[in-house]
Every structure is written in C-alpha cells, then in structure tokens.
Amino acid sequence: MSEEATETAVETKQARGTGELMALAEALIFVADEPITARTIADVLEEDKASVEAALQALREEYDNRESGLQVREVAGGWQIATRTELHEYVRQFLKTRPSAKLSIAALETLAVIAYKQPVTVPEILEIRGVQSASAIKTLLEKRLIVTKGHKETVGRPMQYGTSKEFLIHFGLKDLSDLPSVEDFEDLVQ
Amino acid sequence: MSEEATETAVETKQARGTGELMALAEALIFVADEPITARTIADVLEEDKASVEAALQALREEYDNRESGLQVREVAGGWQIATRTELHEYVRQFLKTRPSAKLSIAALETLAVIAYKQPVTVPEILEIRGVQSASAIKTLLEKRLIVTKGHKETVGRPMQYGTSKEFLIHFGLKDLSDLPSVEDFEDLVQ
C-alpha cells in the first residue's frame, strides 16, 4: 500500500499543472516576509525554475486581468504581492484609522501605575517606574484612557491623573473595584 | 478647481460597481493585520454595509472559483485572506515552521468549560472538571485565549473568565455561535 501511495505522489508531482503551480507559488509569495525568488520557490516545490517562472508570469497576468485590489510584482529580484497603487488613498486612510486600542509597553506600564495608584502625579509615576513617562502620558490622554484629576496640594501643585470611563470600557470593567487585584491571580501564579 | 475635484470624487463614489468594491475590500483585508470587519471596510470606503458584505461574498467565491492558493474567509467576526489548507505542507516547509506547541489536555478541557460556560469562575471550573485548573488558566491567560470578565457578585467576589478574540482566531471560528452546541456532545456520550 505504501508503495502505491509513493507512486501516486510521484505521479501527482509530475502531473502538476500550471494552475496548481500558480496556486502554490501564490501561497508562498503570500506568506513570505520579503520578496521571494523564483529559485527559492522552485527549490521548495522541487520544480525547475523555468516552470516556476512561467507560473509566476501567468499569476501576474491573472491578477491584472481580474482587476484585483492586489498585484503580483517583481521587486528586488523577487516576487511579492502588494496592494494596487491606485488604491493607496484608501489603504493609507485605513492604516491611519486602525483601532487605536493598541498600546506600547511604556504606555501600558504607565497606565498600570495610574490604574492602581490613582490619583497619581507625574513625579510619583517617575518614582515608581524609574523612567520619564511624559510621552506615555500624552499618548494615554490622547487615547482618552486617562483623565486629569485636579492638582495635588503639595509643592508645585502637580497635576494628578486617573483612569477614564473609556479605560473601563476598553478593559471590560464595570467600575474600578472590578480591577483585578494581585490576590486575584495569586493562586494562578504559584 | 477644488470644486471640480470634489465633484469627480462624488461621481466616482456613486458609480462604484461591485468589481471596484471587491478590489477595494481585497486591498484592505490584505493590509489589515487582523481580521477586518465589514463595518470597518464600509466606514473607510463610505459605503453601506450591505454592499460591502455582498462584495465580500463575491470576493470569497472568486477566490474559490479560480482555485487560488489563497482563500478569503470569515473569522473572529472579520474577514481575512489566508493560504488554503491543502497547501500547508509546502508552506510549512518554506517557512521552516513546525506546528506550534499544542495545548495540554488539561488546558483544552479548561478552555472548553470556559468557552461554553462563560463567564465562569475558577470554583465553577473545578466543579465540572473535578480538578484544580490554576496552571491551565494561567497558560490560557498568557496565550490570550481567555480574558477576565469582572468579579462575580458572590461571596469572595471570584474573578470570572471568558474567551477572547484570539480564541476565535486560534480555532478558526466566526463567532461564539459558530461553536457546536454542547448538547450535541451528549449524544456522543451515551
């Protein structure tokens, strides 16, 4: 039985039509981080370079003919799938308006300090994090995750910060008492 | 001149056919780094959601019909382009990846209980599984497959857990209703 299976596999490989080769090349170009050469594709598929190149040309034409939003193109000696130039306006617009619910680690750290220590001032955050947090605070204010909570009545009357209603919504919390405490995860962390 | 430009833009928008809409949606799905909703596409293109959904269905069919190496599919409430399952062997060989570490049986069981009983607390999971699930829950939290869902208003205010968007993506589910009903498993049991 295994012999039969091997035979079939070999047969299938020999019989690989242009369509199948196009599909395989398409998948490989798609997952590659960088433009991928016909040589590499040929090696992975154990095909000769000429057939792969023919399949790639056919693939490019297919994309052009169906007026796809994407194009298959040769760049830097390799092949790549990219969006069509004419559509750049909408692509750029989308990339700009991507959900803003993403935070850098610095912002996340600052947010954690504010959430657990609020109301808290910039010098106090510096004391805890050991790094300046000015730009993180700006980001958090822009994303409306934190709000100002009045001045602290000490020297210099520094501004105090706390979390906002958006913060609760973003993290799926009913109110601040819903914020997990260290104890909540104690059993898990052992 | 600016007036003329505006006019042209409006005209183009009105005249957008299904083909154009398909191309635009395709480009946006391609650049999005996670599944993108029909709603978001509609907003970026200033189109109504129904037309976008029709275009997305058409796009999916087009990919299927041309026997592409890629597929357009719905996952985690959004749309995504991905390679076709049948080609995994070559893709994996090219990327030199192995199937990522599988979840342990304990983690899978815990995840199943959370998926069907959410929001659910640790004691409730213990009740069903008959075994402590702390380390499984920690693993699932770290892998972002589950998220906290606030405290339960009972004695001790235990933390509640539910599944995340990552969960839907990891298991290729459109949404939670895409899970087979748990009662279906009863027939298997008896």
Added chain:
Amino acid sequence: MPLSLMQEEQEQYTFDFLTETAEIVAESRDELSIRIGEFAGPLDLLLYLIRQEQANIFDIPIARITDEYLRYIRLMKSLDIAVAADFLVMAAQLIEVKSKMLLPRDPFADPEEVAEDPRQELVDRLLEYEKYKSAAQMLYEKATIEQAVFPRGKIESDDNNAEISATVFDLITIFQKIVERQKEKITMEIERDEVSLADMIKRLHARILEHAELSLASFFEEFDTRRELVTAFIAVLEVVRTESVKLVQKKTFDDIILKRV
C-alpha cells in the same frame, strides 16, 4: 458513614500498595506511566476505568471501579507521580458511595418512594464532564485544521504599528513587575567607582565581538549602581546609533538581543 472510618479505609488503601503493584509496574512500567500522566483529572481516570471494564455508565459496578481507581492511585505513587489532592478527594467519595451501596434498605421506608441511587450524583458529574471532554477534543481538531492555514507575511505597513494590544491580565502582570523592579532598585544604591562612557562602549564592543549576539538583560545585570546602568544604557544607544549593530526582540516582553548586522 462516619468520617473517621472513611479516612481509615482510605489510608488502608493508600499505604499497602507495594506488594500488590510491584508486578504490574515491572511488567509495563513505561506504558503505564505514559497513560497515567495523560489523565486530566479524577473524572477522566474514572471514565477510563469504566470503559476499560466495559461497564454501563448508568449502572456503574461501584465496588469494582473503586478498587481499580485505588489501584491506579497506588500505582501513581509507586511511580513517583505526585497524586493531586483532587484524586484523593474522589477516592474518598468513591469509598463513600461504595459503602452506601452496601447498606441494607430501610425496611420501614415507604415502598412507593424510590430511594435515590447513591451513584446518581457521580453519574451526573461524569456525564457533565464527558460533554466538556468531547468539546475539548473538538477544539483540538479545530486548532489542528487551523494550523494548516497561514496568514500573510509581514508587509511594510506592519512596521508602523509596532504596538501591542493589552488585557487586564497584562496590566496586573506589568504592575507587579514594576513593583519588583522598584524593590531591587532600593538595594542597588551603593557607591562605586565611576565608569566612563568611553570605557563602557569599549566593554560593550568586547562583549559583542566575543559572542556576535548579546542579551541586553544579561549585559545590564553586570552592573549594580544606577549610574553604571545609565552609562551602560547610553553606551548601547550609542553603539546602535553609530555602528552596524541592531536590537532584536523576538516577541513582546521577550529579552532584547544586540546583534551585529
């Protein structure tokens, strides 16, 4: 059944295992230890035993299953597998059900009234558990299929978005890390000889030349004072800015690696 008796019985079962199990252990040590390690909990083990005995789940031969269950627990102990408390709790419950089954029926009870089967609760739990066990199997299959599907590779626009999304769990984890860091910092304030930036860059160079790759965390660990750390940090920035060295992080929160290009 009085609790003391139950404990006694359990202890009796728990401690005289050696002679009985030695044979089985010798016979199939590997196979058994693999199997035992696979049980996801006491209910899982119980289900396995019921199947093994080809028993009906609605009419469990409780005496036989209890004996088998206890035999497995002894076996686990003899194989140095830590037996979790949950397994012992189940053992106690089984023994209790078994003893209830042995009690004669109350002769004065209303003959119309059907006495509840002492096994009922256990059967209910087993059935409930088995549903989720099947669901876990289904998830496993779905994940396997999903692993055959690949998303697109990185494109340029991803670089503009080198950010991470966060959950409440991240928030608390990161907060704990900061608190830990703060504790360490207090113990670090000891006066030391000053190191100049030039010396520090030299030192960093040597380390990179030595290994081609250098973990930032381990480099920073070499220093005890804040001043040294700051100098080390500036040295890293300087080297990255002026020379063919880049910083690589494999995933979020992962160690940062200095690499020669």
